[in-house]
Amino acid sequence: MLAASAGVTATAAAIRSGEVSAAEVTRAALARIESIDSKINSFTAVTAARALAEAHKVDAARVAGHALGPLAGVPYAVKNLFDVDGLSTLAGSKINAERAPAVHDAILIQRLHKAGAVLVGALNMDEYAYGFTTENTHYGATRNPHALDRIAGGSSGGSAAAVAAGLVPFTLGSDTNGSIRVPSSLCGVFGLKPTFGRLPRTGTYPFVASLDHLGPFARSAQDLAACYDAMQGYDAGDASCAARSPEPCTAMLDRGNTGLRIAVAKGYFESRIATEALEAVQIAARCLGADRAIELPEAARARAAAYLITASEGANLHLTNLQRRAQDFEPLSRDRFLAGALIPATWYLQAQRFRRWYANEVAKLFKDVDAIIAPATPVSATPIGAETVTIAGETMPVRPNLGIFTQPISFIGLPVAAVPIYRAGRMPIGVQIIAAPWREDICLRIAAALEAAGIAKAPTAAL
Amino acid sequence: MKPAVIDEAFIVSSANGVGLQLAPGHIAGVAKNFETIAGMAALVNDFTLDEAAETAAIFTPCWPPAQE
Numbered sequence: 001m002l003a004a005s006a007g008v009t010a011t012a013a014a015i016r017s018g019e020v021s022a023a024e025v026t027r028a029a030l031a032r033i034e035s036i037d038s039k040i041n042s043f044t045a046v047t048a049a050r051a052l053a054e055a056h057k058v059d060a061a062r063v064a065g066h067a068l069g070p071l072a073g074v075p076y077a078v079k080n081l082f083d084v085d086g087l088s089t090l091a092g093s094k095i096n097a098e099r100a101p102a103v104h105d106a107i108l109i110q111r112l113h114k115a116g117a118v119l120v121g122a123l124n125m126d127e128y129a130y131g132f133t134t135e136n137t138h139y140g141a142t143r144n145p146h147a148l149d150r151i152a153g154g155s156s157g158g159s160a161a162a163v164a165a166g167l168v169p170f171t172l173g174s175d176t177n178g179s180i181r182v183p184s185s186l187c188g189v190f191g192l193k194p195t196f197g198r199l200p201r202t203g204t205y206p207f208v209a210s211l212d213h214l215g216p217f218a219r220s221a222q223d224l225a226a227c228y229d230a231m232q233g234y235d236a237g238d239a240s241c242a243a244r245s246p247e248p249c250t251a252m253l254d255r256g257n258t259g260l261r262i263a264v265a266k267g268y269f270e271s272r273i274a275t276e277a278l279e280a281v282q283i284a285a286r287c288l289g290a291d292r293a294i295e296l297p298e299a300a301r302a303r304a305a306a307y308l309i310t311a312s313e314g315a316n317l318h319l320t321n322l323q324r325r326a327q328d329f330e331p332l333s334r335d336r337f338l339a340g341a342l343i344p345a346t347w348y349l350q351a352q353r354f355r356r357w358y359a360n361e362v363a364k365l366f367k368d369v370d371a372i373i374a375p376a377t378p379v380s381a382t383p384i385g386a387e388t389v390t391i392a393g394e395t396m397p398v399r400p401n402l403g404i405f406t407q408p409i410s411f412i413g414l415p416v417a418a419v420p421i422y423r424a425g426r427m428p429i430g431v432q433i434i435a436a437p438w439r440e441d442i443c444l445r446i447a448a449a450l451e452a453a454g455i456a457k458a459p460t461a462a463l
Numbered sequence: 464m465k466p467a468v469i470d471e472a473f474i475v476s477s478a479n480g481v482g483l484q485l486a487p488g489h490i491a492g493v494a495k496n497f498e499t500i501a502g503m504a505a506l507v508n509d510f511t512l513d514e515a516a517e518t519a520a521i522f523t524p525c526w527p528p529a530q531e
Contacts, residue, residue, distance in 0.1 A: 335492030
């Protein structure tokens with residue numbers, strides 16, 4: 001039997017060779033969820049019958065000698081804003097629990113099904129993805145598998161925690177302002193936020209349409225690349241999806257960082273940051289020989305503009321329910337949603353105009369560098385329920401500030417790999433590897449290089 | 464707009480303008496959040512952009528659906 005820590009590639013290989021059946025792997029994943037998830041609260045639904053049916057089909061195909069997909073028999077789960085046939089798409093809310101069950105899977109689930117992956121359930125998140133902690137009042141907080149009294153990060157907290165706990169080899173989440181990268185950092189797993197428009201969002205519940213991205217979590221760069229490659233491709237159902245052909249990355253990982261010009265983000269990314277987060281950046285930079293520094297122009301304004309766009313579009317999406325039943329919203333984000341509804345159009349439009357200016361200015365930086373290293377979070381995981389955190393002598397609210405280093409990047413849709421920098425005996429923390437648009441291959445190559453050097457690691461939590 | 468003018472009366476009347484009847488228990492929280500937003504807006508609005516600077520989101524005309 002495969003170890004719980006077996007990743008995507010190892011699991012698929014074992015099933016392909018007949019060493020283990022997809023049904024055995026699926027039953028083992030379901031048993032782990034049954035015995036462990038009550039400690040971390042990462043799942044909101046388990047699709048056991050569907051999973052076993054999908055696994056039996058994989059096994060039947062193997063016995064019949066049919067070609068198997070690259071992810072054949074690999075169990076996974078999705079943030080509960082993905083449509084799953086037969087489940088109501090909660091998006092972390094009480095309100096959406098009243099919706100009829102979805103009648104189709106989201107397009108990315110359809111693609112993973114084609115690749116042979118086996119869906120075992122849906123995962124916890126901040127309500128409507130508006131948060132960085134996954135302290136969900138309706139469905140309970142997701143706990144960090146590495147320290148159960150601490151947050152998992154958010155809004156895709158269930159997605160990161162399920163991978164960190166070894167419940168499944170990979171998961172899917174969404175990232176509007178940092179919701180893949182923040183929980184990846186705090187739970188110590190790899191995460192990929194692709195370029196805006198790369199992966200179609202068809203069949204997912206939106207938060208901020210002009211900023212929303214989807215992407216995978218896994219315990220290695222190679223696993224991340226394998227999942228990502230299986231999901232690429234245009235879909236007309238998402239108006240923001242780019243009409244680009246898939247650009248597979250998996251085969252490029254062994255090129256490492258050879259020939260890549262890598263810089264460290266300075267200025268904005270060095271203030272309001274704990275020593276441990278700065279150390280993580282320094283460790284990665286040393287390993288990669290990144291001795292040049294670079295400053296993203298007006299990063300603080302970029303973060304502010306992302307904040308405005310998020311608040312305004314998010315409130316607009318939910319205005320009818322805010323008018324009719326505000327009391328049913330998550331108490332931790334309700335007042336933020338209500339305040340967002342009051343933003344004048346001119347503020348929103350100025351933020352969108354600034355966004356184009358900023359995107360053009362940052363694009364110029366990539367003439368001289370191929371990738372930028374930046375912290376993913378200002379601190380490691382904070383205690384569940386903490387309202388404030390003190391960083392470098394400054395006390396600030398936890399919930400809006402965990403994304404201060406991720407917001408200026410997703411704001412202009414750049415691809416980013418969140419990479420866990422391993423420090424034995426200490427809480428996980430990650431760095432962002434940022435590249436020019438459509439260069440996910442560079443992010444993943446550098447993530448793989450850090451892993452090969454033993455700097456990046458995502459050990460399964462002992463639970 | 465300076466945060467000083469964001470008092471509860473302003474919040475209630477602005478909310479009414481977009482069809483929101485704020486419960487009394489929410490008003491202070493909404494005001495606090497709106498002050499944060501106004502601070503962010505001040506930072507963005509203080510930045511001088513060229514008059515020709517377009518928004519990031521640009522409208523694209525849609526093709527008609529293909530005929531059956």
